[in-house]
Amino acid sequence: xxxxxxxxxxxxxxxxxxxxxxxxxxxxxxxxxxxxxxxxxxxxxxxxxxxxxxxxxxxxxxxxxxxxxxxxxxxxxxxxxxxxxxxxxxxxxxxxxxxxxxxxxxxxxxxxxxxxxxxxxxxxxxxxxxxxxxxxxxxxxxxxxxxxxxxxxxxxxxxxxxxxxxxxxxxxxxxxxxxxxxxxxxxxxxxxxxxxxxxxxxxxxxxxxxxxxxxxxxxxxxxxxxxxxxxxxxxxxxxxxxxxxxxxxxxxxxxxxxxxxxxxxxxxxxxxxxxxxxxxxxxxxxxxxxxxxxxxxxxxxxxxxxxxxxxx
Amino acid sequence: xxxxxxxxxxxxxxxxxxxxxxxxxxxxxxxxxxxxxxxxxxxxxxxxxxxxxxxxxxxxxxxxxxxxxxxxxxxxxxxxxxxxxxxxxxxxxxxxxxxxxxxxxxxxxxxxxxxxxxxxxxxxxxxxxxxxxxxxxxxxxxxxxxxxxxxxxxxxxxxxxxxxxxxxxxxxxxxxxxxxxxxxxxxxxxxxxxxx
Numbered sequence: 001x002x003x004x005x006x007x008x009x010x011x012x013x014x015x016x017x018x019x020x021x022x023x024x025x026x027x028x029x030x031x032x033x034x035x036x037x038x039x040x041x042x043x044x045x046x047x048x049x050x051x052x053x054x055x056x057x058x059x060x061x062x063x064x065x066x067x068x069x070x071x072x073x074x075x076x077x078x079x080x081x082x083x084x085x086x087x088x089x090x091x092x093x094x095x096x097x098x099x100x101x102x103x104x105x106x107x108x109x110x111x112x113x114x115x116x117x118x119x120x121x122x123x124x125x126x127x128x129x130x131x132x133x134x135x136x137x138x139x140x141x142x143x144x145x146x147x148x149x150x151x152x153x154x155x156x157x158x159x160x161x162x163x164x165x166x167x168x169x170x171x172x173x174x175x176x177x178x179x180x181x182x183x184x185x186x187x188x189x190x191x192x193x194x195x196x197x198x199x200x201x202x203x204x205x206x207x208x209x210x211x212x213x214x215x216x217x218x219x220x221x222x223x224x225x226x227x228x229x230x231x232x233x234x235x236x237x238x239x240x241x242x243x244x245x246x247x248x249x250x251x252x253x254x255x256x257x258x259x260x261x262x263x264x265x266x267x268x269x270x271x272x273x274x275x276x277x278x279x280x281x282x283x284x285x286x287x288x289x290x291x292x293x294x295x296x297x298x299x300x301x302x303x304x305x306x307x308x309x310x311x312x
Numbered sequence: 313x314x315x316x317x318x319x320x321x322x323x324x325x326x327x328x329x330x331x332x333x334x335x336x337x338x339x340x341x342x343x344x345x346x347x348x349x350x351x352x353x354x355x356x357x358x359x360x361x362x363x364x365x366x367x368x369x370x371x372x373x374x375x376x377x378x379x380x381x382x383x384x385x386x387x388x389x390x391x392x393x394x395x396x397x398x399x400x401x402x403x404x405x406x407x408x409x410x411x412x413x414x415x416x417x418x419x420x421x422x423x424x425x426x427x428x429x430x431x432x433x434x435x436x437x438x439x440x441x442x443x444x445x446x447x448x449x450x451x452x453x454x455x456x457x458x459x460x461x462x463x464x465x466x467x468x469x470x471x472x473x474x475x476x477x478x479x480x481x482x483x484x485x486x487x488x489x490x491x492x493x494x495x496x497x498x499x500x501x502x503x504x505x506x507x508x
Binding site (some may be wrong): 007008009012013014015017019022023074076079080081083084086087088089090093094095096097100159160162163164165166179306308309310311312 | 313340341344345346347348361363372374375376377378379380381397398399400401402403405406407408409410411413414415416417439440442443468494495498499500506
């Protein structure tokens with residue numbers, strides 16, 4: 001078993017060195033947090049609630065499950081998992097700390113609001129709670145949870161972007177990618193639901209257009225990130241080379257760019273234009289489904305491509 | 313601290329002295345000496361680059377740490393990790409531009425999991441699952457001594473002193489020989505300067 005981790009000192013030759021400290025758990029963390037936050041915001045802002053399960057709004061249930069799962073993945077990766085509450089101690093400068101606080105705020109406020117919104121047999125037995133529905137306190141809960149959800153989506157990107165050691169990560173394009181891809185996936189999940197549950201055609205087309213636009217913007221952001229990396233710093237260029245023609249090509253080019261963006265984009269456009277509604281919905285649902293692993297591949301590849309710059 | 317790259321012969325005495333002084337676990341070297349190849353044959357040469365934590369004025373590790381386990385001493389600017397507070401996110405390792413942070417994730421000694429008496433003694437002060445880094449030999453500095461790597465260097469290439477004192481040897485060397493910091497664009501303002 002490897003006893004220590006310091007990717008920089010693994011070789012005593014000064015040069016660009018790939019980071020090896022973060023990997024699969026962190027990509028799962030980034031991926032789940034993003035989609036969880038975006039599902040909530042899509043429900044709160046655009047009314048995409050995906051129906052109810054056991055009397056609870058599906059979008060909120062999925063949000064809470066995904067964000068809780070991501071938090072547990074992060075905690076399990078800690079060197080001292082039982083000290084995880086200490087991660088709330090430095091919100092002044094640490095994005096992990098800010099994000100952890102927002103995770104808790106979101107889970108508590110949306111959890112409480114969701115419980116108050118429980119529907120059983122056409123009745124809402126907990127509607128009398130002071131924060132239920134659109135009561136003033138309920139609206140405050142929703143707004144604060146919404147702000148927290150937004151931060152939950154972007155803070156993993158900001159953790160990377162505020163890392164001066166790794167030039168490829170050191171760009172605001174990363175939190176933007178995380179944001180756009182998370183919303184694209186959340187709309188994609190709505191399209192999958194639309195395949196299972198009937199949705200008015202007009203609404204479906206609105207979601208399809210949103211999905212196509214978000215995927216197109218995400219694609220542009222990835223291309224901009226590659227260009228920025230190729231021309232900004234030699235260590236970032238090493239990362240770009242690994243992504244487009246090195247060991248991460250399979251994950252990035254085929255998994256993220258082609259599988260996660262181009263193919264879903266094509267399916268989304270084709271599905272929207274399809275004359276037969278049934279087949280069109282299938283293509284749209286496929287577009288949403290395929291973009292999900294694509295998002296994870298993109299996170300994994302960008303994290304693994306992180307390369308320390310030689311410091312002298 | 314000032315490190316004179318012209319004087320360093322790459323003997324690794326500083327690395328060994330640091331390990332002896334601090335009893336760091338196997339594989340953790342607070343003061344490694346890197347090699348850098350410059351030029352091409354037939355003008356190629358190797359430059360040795362002694363390193364350690366740069367004890368930055370504006371440490372990226374301190375900012376990234378979510379648990380506030382990393383602090384900067386007011387009296388001398390030494391950056392330290394409090395192992396009792398560290399929860400092992402490795403955010404400091406991702407943030408530090410100088411590779412100065414190490415993650416101690418499994419206790420073992422020279423002969424595997426069975427520790428020798430000296431290893432038992434030394435390793436009890438290192439908590440598994442936490443980040444470790446150079447302390448600038450804070451315990452020695454508090455006694456008025458210089459760090460172990462500085463006193464051991466046979467070529468005197470590591471010079472320790474007060475950067476705030478314009479008359480100190482380190483300030484004079486930086487001024488006269490145009491000392492440079494490592495990766496100044498990272499915005500961390502390291503307290504270690506290199507002379508070329």
